[in-house]
Amino acid sequence: MQVELQHNTLEVNLKPEFSMGQLCYIRGLLDGARRAAVVSHTNADGDAVGSVMGLTLMLRALYPQLEVTAMLPDGCPAQFGWMPLSAEILNGRTDAERCHEALTGADVVFVLDLNTPPRMESLATAFTASRAAKVLVDHHHSPDTEAFDLIISEPLISSTCELVVWLADALWGEEAVSREAATCLYVGLRTDTGGFAFSNTQPSLYMAAAQLVATGIDPADINNRILNTFSENRLRFYGYAISNCLTVDREHSFAYFAISLDDQRHFGVGPEDMEGLVNYTLLMVDIECGALIREEENRCKVSLRSKYTTDVNSMARQLFDGGGHTKAAGATSKLTLQQTVKKLTDHIATR
Ligand SMILES: [Mn+2]
Missing domain, CATH: 3.10.310.30 (Diaminopimelate Epimerase; Chain A, domain 1)
Known part of the structure; x- marks a missing residue:
């Protein structure tokens, strides 16, 4: 095999577009909902943890009537213990019953940074059994179209956290992203792009980063907490x-x-x-x-x-x-x- 110095040919995208139908559907769900669950994949990375926490924080701030439960199939990894909500994210293994109850009792479930329910491992059965409206927000290829009621899938976008930034802007306006939520979302931007280095780095990524940094987050501190962590x-x-x-x-x-x-x-x-x-x-x-x-x-x-x-x-x-x-x-x-x-x-x- 020859190594060719060939740059990828992603379209230069500015921001993902959401249809009015998608936005109205999500707003309608949330206006009427009492309970929501936010979930991502097993062995959670910065993008999974960041998007779950960022979206959970925004939902709680914007919909005070909504009880939002955040969970991960095997919990929040210790390396993200410094992030907001790390202590309360439910663990699909050790809090199995509460996760099951939250998923089956939810009116709406947001699934982030995965493309197919088996990536939820221990939570997949309860998720599939749940009668909640299921909204996928993700950037992996080939989402399972049978498993969700609404799919927002953008494989050209750097990270699910970036997609959540644009979705939040479209749904609620820029002000919806608080400093605390921005810290979480920046983690996913940072980790899924190898520090703004991978080929998924494109204009919209920097625009999202600029918006997050403008809320007053500390990128240098986040960098230390992500990278300089080896034992x-x-x-x-x-x-x-x-x-x-x-x-x-x-x-x-x-x-x-x-x-x-x-x-x-x-x-x-x-x-x-x-x-x-x-x-x-x-x-x-x-x-x-x-x-x-x-x-x-x-x-x-x-x-x-x-x-x-x-x-x-x-x-x-x-x-x-x-x-x-x-x-x-x-x-x-x-x-x-x-x-x-x-x-x-x-x-x-x-x-
Ligand atoms: Mn990701």
């Missing part, structure tokens, strides 16, 4: 992984980490510590595509990244029934670590 163990594990778990296939411009359970136990690191490790593969100048394969009990998690032309979204879907974005995707493999590595490297070699 000593985690940093030493990265050193170990780069030295011992990284394979580089120059012929195919491909590099991957294979991380065994033993290594994870030895260093006392978990899935959240692996967040971002896959990006190290792309630091190499002649590597176009990178992967991280992390062993779990009875399965493996696969993360895929690319720099220029490789569509890792379709690769994840084709090989492991996963998905995501063109240049960043993920999947769960039911195979062993060795089998997963083989399936992936065989695919890379035959492309």
